[in-house]
Amino acid sequence: MADYLAHTPDEVSSMLAFLGLASLDELFAHIPAAVRLASGSALPAGRSEPDVAATFARYSLANRAAGSLVCFAGGGAYDHEVPAVVRSLASRSEFVTAYTPYQPEVAQGVLQALFEYQTMVSRLSGLPIANASLYDGATALVEGLNLAAAATGRSTMVISSGVHPHWRAVVRTFARGTGHRVVEVPLVDGLTDWSAIDVDEAAAVVVSYPNYLGVLEAMDVAAERAKDLGALFVMGGDPVAAGVLRTAGQWGADVFVGEGQAFGTALSFGGPYLGLFAVAREHVRRLPGRIVGETLDTNGRRAFVTTLRAREQDIRREKATSNVCTNQTLMAITAAIQLGWLGTDGLRHVGMASASGAHALADALADVSGVQLLCAAPFLREFAVRLPRRADEVIAAMAEDGVLAGLAVSSLTGGDDPSVAGDTSRVLLVAVTERRTAEELHRYVEAMRKAVR
Amino acid sequence: MADYLAHTPDEVSSMLAFLGLASLDELFAHIPAAVRLASGSALPAGRSEPDVAATFARYSLANRAAGSLVCFAGGGAYDHEVPAVVRSLASRSEFVTAYTPYQPEVAQGVLQALFEYQTMVSRLSGLPIANASLYDGATALVEGLNLAAAATGRSTMVISSGVHPHWRAVVRTFARGTGHRVVEVPLVDGLTDWSAIDVDEAAAVVVSYPNYLGVLEAMDVAAERAKDLGALFVMGGDPVAAGVLRTAGQWGADVFVGEGQAFGTALSFGGPYLGLFAVAREHVRRLPGRIVGETLDTNGRRAFVTTLRAREQDIRREKATSNVCTNQTLMAITAAIQLGWLGTDGLRHVGMASASGAHALADALADVSGVQLLCAAPFLREFAVRLPRRADEVIAAMAEDGVLAGLAVSSLTGGDDPSVAGDTSRVLLVAVTERRTAEELHRYVEAMRKAVR
Amino acid sequence: MMTSAQPGGRAASIPLMGHEVEPTMFELSVRGRSAAQFRTTGIEPRPLSSMVPAQHLNPETIVTADLAERDLVGHFTRLTHRQFSVDLGAYPLGSCTMKYNPKFADAIAGDPGLAGVHPGTPAALAQGWLELLVTLEERLCALTGMAAATLQPAAGAAGELTGLLLMRAYHDARGEDRQRVIIPDSAHGTNPASVTLGGYDVTTVASNDRGLVDLDALRAALGPDVAGIMLTNPNTVGLFEEQITDIATAVHDVGGLLYYDGANLNAIVGVVRPGDMGFDIVHMNLHKTFATPHGGGGPGAGPVAVSARLADFLPGPKAARVGDRFDWVTPASSIGRVHGWHGNALVLARALAYIEVHGADGLERVAQHAVLNANWLRRRLAAILPAAYDRPCMHECVLSATKLKAAYGVRALDVAKALMDEGFHAPTVYFPLIVDEALMFEPTETESPQTLEALASAVESIAERAATDPQSLHAAPQHTPVSRVDEARAARQLVATEDAASR
């Protein structure tokens, strides 16, 4: 019976009177009775906030969160440090309860924060133009392919199977609408085998760096391949790696797409996350989503405003570069704040500490009999191992010891996949972040020993 | 090694250079070497926020909070509903990180919130003037006595022992400095026995309504007594009761003091809480602490400002009405927000629902053999029972069943006390708030049965 | 001073103390500062070169921004003082349903037991999340009169595209190849954009002089090659498509499907169910009807509910009841994933919290009061800003400034800008496109009668100024941190990053 309304019964009556109506019902009088609910919707009656909170506390207790399971799961969602200061700034209600900055005069807060976010994404990707966010990494890739199709007038998408299985799945789904032909390139020992496919022209060549198995792909080869096919070179990147690895721009990519959760957003059971998107200068007019630009107000003061709006759906309609409207602004602002908190050295620290932990764990696991690295290729902070038994069973067993061991690759691929030779069900994907301690790594190894004994 | 400093080494050097200094140490050169620490203070080295957080998580886990123990403890600290909306408004950093509004032009937020708080306290106490907060209920009472002494030129304080034992203890402590003579009046069957003392004049007569045992005192008798003694009538009140009981003003009190924790402040292990203070018009110039008044700015706009400052220590120094400077503003603002959230009916609901629960529990406990109500006098939402064994043992036993059974009266009085005839160690003080459910009451009674079996 | 960096402790950019510009994070940055503090892990740091072959390592250091925590806090706190929001005042932005967002739902979403769960956690260890998702799906189906739903779409537009792919999958399964999707000329821009991405051609049907779908025009446009129609009901002019059942019949007769754009569901939630109107596919904007905060432009959530015949095509995997447990299940003929994981989970949790608090009765009150407020405002402003269609509206009213424009050259934009000086956010302007000088007001149910009256008087006073001093309206707003901005300049010389700016 709870709600958030202000109107007293008296006020409702006087407003109705002003409208010459006798009841709230009459407001709907012009709606054909046939389509109106006779007896209200089949929902339980309302309950007070504290009563509903009790139900949600039950949901919460029925989960094993990162607090109660030491998290070694990654696959695009990472347990990074998110300090109280970032949480408190990002939860300021002016950011949280505003909407798209249609009126720049009263939206300089969001606009400037987005300008700063765009600058960060541009620097991390090594590309000059970044947009103001997309839904997540997977849909950002789809937008990248649509841009490539528009730029090249072609429809064949060559995608390394080192791209996250969920991203590839999303690409396949949306290709049903765009009619794009999606060609997935297998991996051999963790590296994309470009020779395995024969295509002679393409709109885009997509590679993930590092790829979803954590492996550092041979980017020069991929770039080469893109050039041969006259395709745009689209790189899906782990933005955390940007602190240490070469950028998309340095590898010659035309488009960078990435998942930005790592920058200040909680694991959140998968969303809301943040789709990172950056492109080379020449593609700016094909950019999907919003972009904020700097300008002046009538008094000559610096001001920010969403610009190049002519690309967008509300103006260009069926010819728009994308249909995106509501995006993930709050996560973009959060990322800007988190990156400001990290600073230049902090960002590098996250990359290096994660890598040190990942390599330490990989070395330790190599000594566990029955466990072996899936591939020999170099990796940064995530790697795959082949186990003597099903990965999902091992994960369940290790959870008993308070460890979320990682992700079963088959739970991502849903079965066999060109990214892994043979049976995927025994392949486990393991990620380490800067938050993992030596003691936790030790606990992991012991739990693994038990699980595969 | 962590800190919150901005200065880079280069910046430090250039600032030192500007001062003609070679090292930070030289800034302290004029301090006699004899008194300077040779090798730094004997403190552990600094640790990062996440490392320190781990230590505090350990502290936290070593406590049984209201979440893990259903709280039936009261004694001036109550487990009331504090909604997310009040927490989020009260934690806005403009309120939290400001200080005393010395510059009203940039402090209208705090000043207006305090003006609204003063209005609330005035209405709840039925007295026209309320200050902008004191430390807590106990020290507010001390300020009330000092005001009474100044107003009457006398120094005898007649205090009902129905006043919270901690408040009386604090009064005794500060009387060491003021030289006040404190006369504590015993209770008989929970009610102050004013006939038990013979004093013929006093500065103040203090009664708590309800008293700390939950009993509703005979206020008219107390008022009468105050008049006889030519003393100010000081009422210590439970502000939550104000929703239903007669106010201090209605009972003819000159001064109202109370503990404001009940309005939006968490149990907080006892602090920071909120000292409520209100007086009759004629005592305004003796008011301790700050008071906010309404006025106009030079453009004729309504504005708020701290006023009647001439009473305060920074101006009046040794002749000040009080030494209080920093007070509990944030808790006062929180109380204003919570009262705005509660509204007229919500405040009444808290009083009535708490009372209904308390009476239901008292009735149920009456059926538990060996347990009996301490006194027959009427109570509102808190009551005392006499147990067949030590109250602290019963509390320990019932905690095993997830219930914080209440407070052992002896833990408050520290032994025998004029408020309770005979042995206090078996007396348990039980409070019920609007948050307690029938199921929790049932659990309480079952746990009690077990504990006293 | 050593560096030319901007001061992080100067507050002249906050309107509270002036109207200067706020420096960017980069202007505040001084290399060597930092706010970050990390766990002591006890793990031996390894030289990068020992882990990663040289050709992968970035020869340069990417400099982001280096601030002390104090300056970081000062900067972003000041930015919030340059930002309007629902929490500061009325935000009658039409079509966006800027209602009050309960803080309670934020607290729910902040629970580490929900926010701290990795999306790849096995179902057995995330039963609470799965039950939450299943419960929300049930509620949304009950409210829309649909059989099943997907919670994956991250926003309304994503829901639209998902819905169109479901439409395609349905026709494909029946071996039918249809090319066209019909939308009214009043449709929101995301509709045609989604149709294109769904691989269909857009056929636009004009609205009639009552602001509704012209049934004859629609019938004329219909044919065996029509995959379906996308409708918003109430439509974007805030009017209920009274002939909806005839429309439904007409479309179904040619084998097409009806898509319901739920952006305006707030008008009828708990009162009318899209399913009962004949719709086959429904997306909902949880950030509108169900009060999840808009986050400055997102995140949102755009679940899609469908009738039984389309259920097998829904994206997967979906959380579902399996016996007395919950598990991930993929529908038989699923179109596949439309999100990297399970959708904007924490937004979904907020929406469910809102739904559970309201229940059937509360949500009906929401719709009633949203419609009451909009009609009151429409009537109250009729003399100054006549409604585009002079009839009872639903949750929003589209008014027109044509009178003011004709008489004094004052445009909808001027009124919108001037309203900000009066303490209100502007309504949506120049949408829908079929209305000249459109001002689309959606007060929402959470604004009080007093707020509506103040808003109306503000518009009145603006109208008076239009007569006496129109120039002042072209110059509005003046009491904001920045005055009107030069949008043309922004587009002409694009400066989209600090590095493109000449500082």
Place this chain on the structure above:
Amino acid sequence: MMTSAQPGGRAASIPLMGHEVEPTMFELSVRGRSAAQFRTTGIEPRPLSSMVPAQHLNPETIVTADLAERDLVGHFTRLTHRQFSVDLGAYPLGSCTMKYNPKFADAIAGDPGLAGVHPGTPAALAQGWLELLVTLEERLCALTGMAAATLQPAAGAAGELTGLLLMRAYHDARGEDRQRVIIPDSAHGTNPASVTLGGYDVTTVASNDRGLVDLDALRAALGPDVAGIMLTNPNTVGLFEEQITDIATAVHDVGGLLYYDGANLNAIVGVVRPGDMGFDIVHMNLHKTFATPHGGGGPGAGPVAVSARLADFLPGPKAARVGDRFDWVTPASSIGRVHGWHGNALVLARALAYIEVHGADGLERVAQHAVLNANWLRRRLAAILPAAYDRPCMHECVLSATKLKAAYGVRALDVAKALMDEGFHAPTVYFPLIVDEALMFEPTETESPQTLEALASAVESIAERAATDPQSLHAAPQHTPVSRVDEARAARQLVATEDAASR
């Protein structure tokens, strides 16, 4: 409209959109509205009359304020936009140490495992809290060079009074009846006020021309009836009492005790310990040195640490180690309680978090940079606002506007008000009383060199305006929500509640 209540959704009161007044909660109130939602308890409500005798029941209903949650949020969010704070910018308010308050400490204090504990919880069930308190006491003793401490005092002034009662208990125990406590004329007002409440007479000793205690004057004032002296070191003019050991000897020679007012501890924390200077009793303002937020005027915390000979008199009960557990223990000759429970516990938790993060090294850096900033500012402004005493200062500098006053009639107050238009909070003015036209700047260590430079240039530009347009400074501030307020009127016709106001 039904009522004449003010609109809750109009934001013209926020500087972001104007400078109108914000209605009070009561002006926004409409009887019949409410925001509160409660648990469903399943407990039968009983009629009050069945529980409470009639004579106790209030015949009238106390009307507080009745708002919908949306209007409650709008109101208080707008009020925060009318409020300056450390998080918005530099706050060089002398003697108040308005440094940055780490959000980390807020998070610690928000942990339900700490914030949710009832103060009457038996020690066995609150071991975490007791360990926390014991650890803090140990840290504070290590920093001050004292033997034991009480954490009960709720603020500095409460600490002062507690300290004076300890002084009295000490003398009483030795059968000595002493009447006077000496304080310098530069002392903060709480010192004399506390002395009076401690039952002592105040003897004020003048400062010498170097701004320090005049040792001869002090010696002259000393005698067997002196209970002790209260000193702040560095003192309130920001100077270190270099003769402190001689002062200590002199006071101790007559059997008096030395009380250390720790309000200025930030200048020497980790560098000098009051104990090593000869102090017997020390209070600390945790809300200053240890960065707990000031909350708009409080809460604070004012623990008092003492040397071994005073330990037995400390207030009790105190948390203490007892074997391998923690328990409440009352010192042998305790003066009793000075707080209703255990002190401002959550403030204490924040302070400990701050101390643990910094450690010995970090706190030393705090003092060093606080002193560096103050000296830099003093020197930088020397030409315009000469320091009252032209010598190196500690963490704050007391400057004087006498030159500006003599030359242009511009007073310290004018400079302070004008600074707000420049984006800075004002320094403390007209304190200490011994300095004419005092402007007391305490930049604290957390402000950057760039911020100091901006602050200095702001003062410079004000000085220039003093020469060219002094009138504009008398009229400052102008860019604030309200201009200078009529303080006289507020006192003349007191309106301290809504009910006293004529609305």
